[in-house]
Amino acid sequence: MxxxxxxxxxxxxxxxxxxxxxxxxxxxxxxxxxxxxxxxxxxxxxxxxxxxxxxxxxxxxxxxxxxxxxxxxxxxxxxxxxxxxxxxxxxxxxxxxxxxxxxxxxxxxxxxxxxxxxxxxxxxxxxxxxxxxxxxxxxxxxxxxxxxxxxxxxxxxxxxxxxxxxxxxxxxxxxxxxxxxxxxxxxxxxxxxxxxxxxxxxxxxxxxxxxxxxxxxxxxxxxxxxxxxxxxxxxxxxxxxxxxxxENVAEIQAKRLEIWNTYYNTLSPLAEHKKLRLPYIPAYATNNAHMFYVICNSLEERTALIDYLKAHNILAVFHYLSLHKSPYFSDKHDGRSMDYADQYAETLVRLPLFYDLSTEDQEFICTKILSFYSEKI
CATH class of the missing domain: 3.40.640.10 (Type I PLP-dependent aspartate aminotransferase-like (Major domain))
Incomplete structure (x- = not known):
């Protein structure tokens, strides 16, 4: 895995x-x-x-x-x-x-x-x-x-x-x-x-x-x-x-950014064809490559993608659930809708990203994501 x-x-x-x-x-x-x-x-x-x-x-x-x-x-x-x-x-x-x-x-x-x-x-x-x-x-x-x-x-x-x-x-x-x-x-x-x-x-x-x-x-x-x-x-x-x-922060950040860029460049064709969305970095912000995520088109698609990757020994995970809908807070919320946050809660997938991720493993991850969307068509 x-x-x-x-x-x-x-x-x-x-x-x-x-x-x-x-x-x-x-x-x-x-x-x-x-x-x-x-x-x-x-x-x-x-x-x-x-x-x-x-x-x-x-x-x-x-x-x-x-x-x-x-x-x-x-x-x-x-x-x-x-x-x-x-x-x-x-x-x-x-x-x-x-x-x-x-x-x-x-x-x-x-x-x-x-x-x-x-x-x-x-x-x-x-x-x-x-x-x-x-x-x-x-x-x-x-x-x-x-x-x-x-x-x-x-x-x-x-x-x-x-x-x-x-x-x-x-x-x-x-x-x-x-x-x-x-x-x-x-x-x-x-x-x-x-x-x-x-x-x-x-x-x-x-x-x-x-x-x-x-x-x-x-x-x-x-x-x-x-x-x-x-x-x-x-x-x-x-x-x-x-x-x-x-003491090694510059080297660590550079390697992580290299991995982040490989994901972005390899998966960009999927974004161009509206199969998924990739991270957006505003002009005022830099990128420290903490995370690489993709945004699927639905909860069902995300679940299928995570399951598909897991079947090929790749652990990808979703992220936060909206706090205003949490069991602790839902009855305290003022009722305003938080549609975009809820969308990310249901469609965002984080891909493996760590310093020691090999080029071969990253290529394998990207290949499987491309295959998943190819098979979906």
Whole structure:
């Protein structure tokens, strides 16, 4: 079976873990945590960065930093992973979902302004497949109504909106290093704090509500409980693994993009004949090759394609179900239709894409997809 994903090792992960273990400090915020923080601030220009145990944790930190209270309204896409929503539900917020675009799964930012009320506190954007939302529109709306902006950049490392790195445009940006992402540490995440007003408090929330980090820098003679917080920072072992990946980010991204382009070029004839749709990359966005998907013409066609590929030992998978229709939220939704998101939920198929996918396997996958549509005719 050709898997959907296979974690890639650069070669230094175990070596750096060995270094971390023998440094005498394997709890969080050690030498490799600092190396990762320095990498993100120097490479992408984020104001401050904090390693977290997951992107979910990073999003929950942003919710605490914005002091989300029961009744506050959060505008976010319905076509996203549940962590995007849970981070704010946990604080008692009301979710206001937005439909996707006709051209791509990203949220339709032109719908945001019409959903703003006096209770709106933040706009949360998700850069689906590492492709940017139109952030100028989002930031202009946020400025006009004095709202926070959180970027769920779980899939968007090394991807840009115009010349700005994703995760570095809104007040906060959340990244994932889950093993399905481009750069991995098994589990793991990062919060980018781009609004300098929240740098100090972010560190306190990160350290369980204490000023422990300031104490270890010698900025205070003792530390104690000064705010709300939780245990968000990961062990040094996770950061050590991640740092080996970060050292090779350019090479990893280049290889993934090569695979992405092969899919796109080989399957383009199907798109030209309206047999399926391929990913759309707006002019303002770059492509970090996080994912390659095709969009079928119906749920039945998608099911048949996935089954056909599986019969030929290829694991392709669908993706999110619209959150506004989920068992948890369906009776809380305001009734607006989300036709495009529902369409993607029923017709989108993700193809295998990972660093070690061989040319032969990719050619085999493409051949079988072409054969499927040839047989359909």
């Amino acid at each position: 050709i898997p959907f994903n296979k974690p890639h090792l650069t070669g230094k992960e175990v070596h750096y873990i060995y270094e971390a273990v023998h440094s005498g400090k394997i709890s969080g915020n050690g030498i490799f945590t600092k190396k990762c923080h320095d990498f993100f601030t120097s490479t992408y220009g984020f104001t401050k960065t904090l390693m977290t145990s997951s992107c979910t944790d990073a999003l929950e930190m942003s919710s605490l930093l914005m002091d989300i209270q029961p009744g506050d309204e959060i505008i976010l896409p319905t076509f996203t992973f549940v962590s995007t929503a849970n981070a704010f539900v946990l604080r008692g917020a009301k979710l206001v979902f937005v439909d996707s675009l006709a051209t791509e799964p990203n949220m339709n930012v032109e719908l945001i302004e019409g959903l703003i009320t006096s209770k709106t506190k933040a706009i949360v954007v998700v850069h689906y497949a590492g492709v940017a939302c139109d952030m100028d529109v989002v930031m202009n709306i946020a400025k006009k109504y004095q709202l926070f902006v959180v970027e769920d950049a779980a899939q968007a490392i090394s991807s840009y909106y115009k010349d700005k790195p994703l995760g570095g445009i809104g007040d906060f940006g959340a990244f994932s290093f889950h093993e399905t992402k481009n750069i991995i540490s098994g589990e793991g995440g990062l919060l980018a704090i781009n609004n300098s007003d929240y740098c100090n408090r972010s560190e306190i929330i990160w350290e369980k509500g204490t000023n422990r980090s300031a104490f270890f820098r010698g900025e205070t003679d003792k530390y104690g409980w000064v705010d709300v917080g939780s245990s968000f920072l990961p062990s040094e072992i996770i950061s050590a693994f991640l740092y080996a990946q970060l």
